[in-house]
Amino acid sequence: MAQQNDPPPVSGPGQPDPAPPFPGVRDVPLGAPLRWIALGAGDLKACAIPSLFYGFCFTGMGLLLTVAFRHAYEYVFALTSGFLILGPFLAMGLYEISRRRQRGEACELLPTLTVWRRNAGNIGVFAVVLGIVFLVWARASLIVFALFYTGEMPDLSDFIGQVLSLENLEFLAAYFGVGLVFAFIAFAASVVAVPLMLDRNQDAISSMLASFSAxxxxxxxxxVWAVLIVSLTLLGFLTFHVGLVVMMPIIGHATWHAYRDLVEPQGPPG
Incomplete structure (x- = not known):
């Protein structure tokens, strides 16, 4: 039987490495998200080519969805808003760019494309969780449309006119209310989860719990951080997705700096 003063087990040849300890979470000031955005913009400027590659990917996905479902805008709304749910997973390459820059490594695109291999199992678990949240949200979104538009759906211009003129406040309240619930779940589970799994090989459950703790x-x-993310993302959407070329890299890089502020470093300082 192990005694109270026994040293912790040390991994040796042929033995698995011990699991990373549960990450500690720090208190950060209210204005910290503005600094994260500034640091994210700095990463984009310093590593423009690989960062903008991911920005064009986000823009391309948005445009593809819009074109593919141009005659069924209720699907476009559900899938486009899914960016906010799946974004933390899709931005893995941007986290890796910031990580490499912070370590003084070159800003290269190729190593970031397969960064998920570093902790594939746990990242896969997290992707499944976000995927389930996204699919349930997509279904809930369509149900809200069906409840308020029981007859023929208005065309896109009429629908946008109703939204801008606030003619259908009940629909807007229900749609954004339901969306807020799913957005909160996804945000709470992913504040620091993916950067933590990439940086420390942390397991998915501990990473999500650390996000809830943060x-x-x-x-x-x-x-404040959530409002900034939503505002910058909406700004990208309102420019016919073109703004996502810049906005999504900034948010992705800023998320890495949020993780570095929120989660205590491993081991003794220095």
């Missing part, structure tokens, strides 16, 4: 310890800061 939210609970910093509710005001996380609210």
């Amino acid at each position: 939210l609970l310890r910093n509710p005001g800061t996380m609210l």
